[in-house]
Amino acid sequence: MFPYPMSTRPVADPAAVVRGERYRITVLTEGLVRLEYAEDGVFEDRASTFALNRCLPVPDFRVLETGGHLEIVTSRFRLTYDRGPFTTSGLSLAVRGGVTAYHSVWRYGQEAETLGGTARTLDNADGPVPLEPGVVSRTGFAVLDDSRSFLFEPDGWVAADNVGRTDLYVFAYGRDHAAALRAFHAVSGPAPVLPRYALGNWWSRYHDYTAESYLALMARFRADGIPFSVGVLDMDWHLVDIDPQHGSGWTGYTWNRELFPNPAKFLGRLHDAGLRVSLNVHPADGVRPFEEAYPAMSAALGRDPALGEPIAFDVTDRQFLAAYLEVLHRGLEADGVDFWWLDWQSGPHSRVAGIDPLWMLNHFHYLDNGRDGRRALTFSRYAGPGSHRYPVGFSGDTVVSWASLAFQPHFTATAANIGYGWWSHDIGGHFFGVRDDELATRWVQFGTFSPILRLHSMKNPFLVKEPWSFPPHVGAVMTAFLRLRHRLVPYLHTMNHRAAGEGLPLVLPMYYRDASCEDAYEVPHQYQFGTELVVAAITAPSDRRTGLGRVKAWLPPGGWVDVLTDMVYRGDRTMYLHRDLATIPVLARAGAIVPLDGAAVPGNDPVNPAHVELLVVVGADGEFELLEDDDAASLARTLIRFEQGPGTLTVGPVRGAAEAVPAVRTWTLTLPALDLAADAVATVDGAPVHAEVRQEGTRAAITVAQVSAAATLRIALGPDPRLRANDVAQRLFTLLNRAQIEYLTKTRVLDAATSEHSLAVRLSTLHALDLDEALLSAVVEVMTADVSP
Structure with missing residues (x-):
C-alpha cells in the first residue's frame, strides 16, 4: 500500500528528557544530546530525514541546578544552559576527557570544525570540493542541524512544517570516532546490506548501444575473462530524439525500439549471462504524451489522455508518486530491470518548500525496490544526513584528471564520518581531460579498492574504458584488477554485513585506527579497507626516471605485508611507498585473514x-x-x-x-x-x-x-612461523634496472646500499651521492621497509 510505512521509533523515553516551557533537551546517549527550542513551546516528535529512532536506552546522566543555570552531566560531556533563548553565552557544552587544552567547548552558534563528511555531488569537479560536516572531529564535538529537515508522518508520507524551530544534535565523543558513528546510526538507522551482486564490477557508458552491440560487448568481456556483475544502460535506452514541442529528450520512459527491439529478451539474455541491469532515468520533465505509458499514467491520475497535456513531475503529490512508481517503473521492471539509476540534476526545489525531490526519489525508490522482501538497491546522489539508508551513491560526472583522482580516496573515506559508506565513482572520469593511460590504470586500481567499482565515461568515441582499448601492458593490469575485484567479493560481502551491523563502513580514514596519532590525519590517499586491509592509492603520475608512482602512508605498529607484492614492513612510522604501474600498496597486518574467491578468473555472478x-x-x-x-x-x-x-x-x-x-x-x-x-x-x-x-x-x-x-x-604449518626478510639486493636491482638513469649511478647506488656497513652508514653514503629525490626515496623504502623503527 502506498506510501510505504517505515519502521521508526521517533519519540524519546521521557526519562531521557529535560524540558522547560520553550526548550527541550534529550540525552540520547552518553555522548549525544538533542537540543530543541521553540517560542510556541511545541516540539517535534515525528521522524525526520536524519532521525528515525530517538527511543534509545536512557543513559546515566545528572541534572544540576547552579545559580539559575541548568547543567546536564554524562560521562562524556557537561552541558550548561541558562534556560533562555539559545545564545552563545547561554548554552555551551564541554567535552570531558581532556580532548584538547582549550578547544573542546562548544557554544551555541559556533560552527564545529569537524573532519568533514561528504558532498551532494562531484559533478564537474576537477579536484577537491567543499565537504558538508560530519559527526567526528579533533576537538571532540560536532553538531548536526536537523532544524530544516522534512518529516515523516506515521503512515510514511512526508511533511515540511517544522519551520521556526531549532533542532540540533550535538555529538560529544572526544576522539572516539567509532562511538560517534555508532550513536549516529542508533538515531538515524543502520546502513542496509547491499545485494551481493552490487559488490562486483559494473559496466556503464553513455553510449547509444544496440541490443546486439551491448550483448557482443558482454560476450567479449567474458571471452577475455573480465567479469561484470552489473550492466548499466545510460539514457540512450529510451527515446531521446523527440519532437521539440515536447521539450528535450533528457527524460524518457519508452524503449528506443530501433536500438532495443525486444527489451525483455535483451534483459533476459543479460540475466542469463549473470548480470543485473540498471537503467538511467532523469525524471524532472515528467511524462509527455509521446510516452508509451502516457495513457496508463493519465488513467491512474484521472486525466483525459486525449487532451495530450504533459503530466508534470510532482514528487510531493501522493497520487503522482504512486503512479510514477507503479505505472512507469514497475512496467519497465516487468521487462527485467533490477534497479534504477536516479539521475536527478534539478536541484532541491519542489512544489512544497522544504521537500527535496532527491530525498523523495531516493527514499521511495529504495522502499519500492525492496517491496517483495528482496534486498533493495538504488543508485543516486547524496541528499544529506540519513542518505546512508538508500545505497548506492552516484558521485557525479567528474573531469578526467589527476586532480579528480587525487581527491577521490579522501572524499570516499571522509564520507564515513556521516555514515555514507557506499559511494560509486565514475572510474576513469566522465568527461573532458586528456588521454592518459597511466591515469586510467591508477583509477581502476583505486576502483578495485573502493566501495563500488563502476567503469563509466561520456558519449565520446575516444573516451573508452575497455581494457583491450589500451596498450597490452596497460590492458593486462586493468584486467588483473577487474578480476581481483570479483575475487574479493567474499571479503567485501562480510564487510557489507559488518557495515550494517556495526555501523563502520568498508572504507574508513586512518584516524579511526588510532585517533591519538597525528600521522593518521596526514595521509589523505590512504584508508582502511575493511578490518584486514589498508590501501594507499597512488594518485599522481609516476616519476619519469624511476617509473614508480609514490604515496605517503602511515603504517600502524606491528608487522605488515603488501599482499600484492609480498613486501614486508615494520610499522609505527610514516614513509613513502613506491610502486610500478602493475600495482598499488595493499597492506595486511600480521594475523590478517582475507577470504577470496579461489577462481583465477571468476564469473559474472559473484555467488x-x-x-x-x-x-x-x-x-x-x-x-x-x-x-x-x-x-x-x-x-x-x-x-x-x-x-x-x-x-x-x-x-x-x-x-x-x-x-x-x-x-x-x-x-x-x-x-x-x-x-x-x-x-x-x-x-x-x-x-x-x-x-x-x-x-x-x-x-x-x-x-x-x-x-x-x-x-x-x-x-x-609448524611452530611460530615467521615472515621472510625482504630480499633487499634483488628488489634494489629490479628498481635500478628499470630506472632511466646513468649506468654508473646504478652501480654506485647498488654498491652503497648493499655494502657491509651499518644501515646508518649506507644511508648517509646514499645521501652524499646527490641522487634525485624520487630515486633516493624509492631506494630508502626498500632498504628500510622491514627494519624496526
Whole structure:
C-alpha cells in the first residue's frame, strides 16, 4: 500500500528528557544530546530525514541546578544552559576527557570544525570540493542541524512544517570516532546490506548501444575473462530524439525500439549471462504524451489522455508518486530491470518548500525496490544526513584528471564520518581531460579498492574504458584488477554485513585506527579497507626516471605485508611507498585473514564460491568470521582462526544458514612472504587428508579439496612461523634496472646500499651521492621497509 510505512521509533523515553516551557533537551546517549527550542513551546516528535529512532536506552546522566543555570552531566560531556533563548553565552557544552587544552567547548552558534563528511555531488569537479560536516572531529564535538529537515508522518508520507524551530544534535565523543558513528546510526538507522551482486564490477557508458552491440560487448568481456556483475544502460535506452514541442529528450520512459527491439529478451539474455541491469532515468520533465505509458499514467491520475497535456513531475503529490512508481517503473521492471539509476540534476526545489525531490526519489525508490522482501538497491546522489539508508551513491560526472583522482580516496573515506559508506565513482572520469593511460590504470586500481567499482565515461568515441582499448601492458593490469575485484567479493560481502551491523563502513580514514596519532590525519590517499586491509592509492603520475608512482602512508605498529607484492614492513612510522604501474600498496597486518574467491578468473555472478582462498599473514594470532548468504536474511557463518604459536589455521564448520553455501568446498591457504617446509599437515575432523603444497615465489600455498562445510579443517604449518626478510639486493636491482638513469649511478647506488656497513652508514653514503629525490626515496623504502623503527 502506498506510501510505504517505515519502521521508526521517533519519540524519546521521557526519562531521557529535560524540558522547560520553550526548550527541550534529550540525552540520547552518553555522548549525544538533542537540543530543541521553540517560542510556541511545541516540539517535534515525528521522524525526520536524519532521525528515525530517538527511543534509545536512557543513559546515566545528572541534572544540576547552579545559580539559575541548568547543567546536564554524562560521562562524556557537561552541558550548561541558562534556560533562555539559545545564545552563545547561554548554552555551551564541554567535552570531558581532556580532548584538547582549550578547544573542546562548544557554544551555541559556533560552527564545529569537524573532519568533514561528504558532498551532494562531484559533478564537474576537477579536484577537491567543499565537504558538508560530519559527526567526528579533533576537538571532540560536532553538531548536526536537523532544524530544516522534512518529516515523516506515521503512515510514511512526508511533511515540511517544522519551520521556526531549532533542532540540533550535538555529538560529544572526544576522539572516539567509532562511538560517534555508532550513536549516529542508533538515531538515524543502520546502513542496509547491499545485494551481493552490487559488490562486483559494473559496466556503464553513455553510449547509444544496440541490443546486439551491448550483448557482443558482454560476450567479449567474458571471452577475455573480465567479469561484470552489473550492466548499466545510460539514457540512450529510451527515446531521446523527440519532437521539440515536447521539450528535450533528457527524460524518457519508452524503449528506443530501433536500438532495443525486444527489451525483455535483451534483459533476459543479460540475466542469463549473470548480470543485473540498471537503467538511467532523469525524471524532472515528467511524462509527455509521446510516452508509451502516457495513457496508463493519465488513467491512474484521472486525466483525459486525449487532451495530450504533459503530466508534470510532482514528487510531493501522493497520487503522482504512486503512479510514477507503479505505472512507469514497475512496467519497465516487468521487462527485467533490477534497479534504477536516479539521475536527478534539478536541484532541491519542489512544489512544497522544504521537500527535496532527491530525498523523495531516493527514499521511495529504495522502499519500492525492496517491496517483495528482496534486498533493495538504488543508485543516486547524496541528499544529506540519513542518505546512508538508500545505497548506492552516484558521485557525479567528474573531469578526467589527476586532480579528480587525487581527491577521490579522501572524499570516499571522509564520507564515513556521516555514515555514507557506499559511494560509486565514475572510474576513469566522465568527461573532458586528456588521454592518459597511466591515469586510467591508477583509477581502476583505486576502483578495485573502493566501495563500488563502476567503469563509466561520456558519449565520446575516444573516451573508452575497455581494457583491450589500451596498450597490452596497460590492458593486462586493468584486467588483473577487474578480476581481483570479483575475487574479493567474499571479503567485501562480510564487510557489507559488518557495515550494517556495526555501523563502520568498508572504507574508513586512518584516524579511526588510532585517533591519538597525528600521522593518521596526514595521509589523505590512504584508508582502511575493511578490518584486514589498508590501501594507499597512488594518485599522481609516476616519476619519469624511476617509473614508480609514490604515496605517503602511515603504517600502524606491528608487522605488515603488501599482499600484492609480498613486501614486508615494520610499522609505527610514516614513509613513502613506491610502486610500478602493475600495482598499488595493499597492506595486511600480521594475523590478517582475507577470504577470496579461489577462481583465477571468476564469473559474472559473484555467488558464494566452491573454492575459497584464504590470504593469511603470519606473525600474530588472527580471527575472521566469513559471512555468506543467498541475498536473504539468514546468514551462514564460518569462523576462521590462525594461532601463531603452534602455526595452525582452523576453518570451523559452517553455522546458521548452511544451505546458502556449497556443501563441499576446496580451501587454499596462501601465505604471503613465507618460506614453508613441505611437511605441512592437514586434517578434517581430526583425520589426516591430502594437502597440495606449492611454493610460488615469495609465498606458499596449501590446498585441501573436498572439505564438507559441516567439518573442521585444520592446517598445521609448524611452530611460530615467521615472515621472510625482504630480499633487499634483488628488489634494489629490479628498481635500478628499470630506472632511466646513468649506468654508473646504478652501480654506485647498488654498491652503497648493499655494502657491509651499518644501515646508518649506507644511508648517509646514499645521501652524499646527490641522487634525485624520487630515486633516493624509492631506494630508502626498500632498504628500510622491514627494519624496526
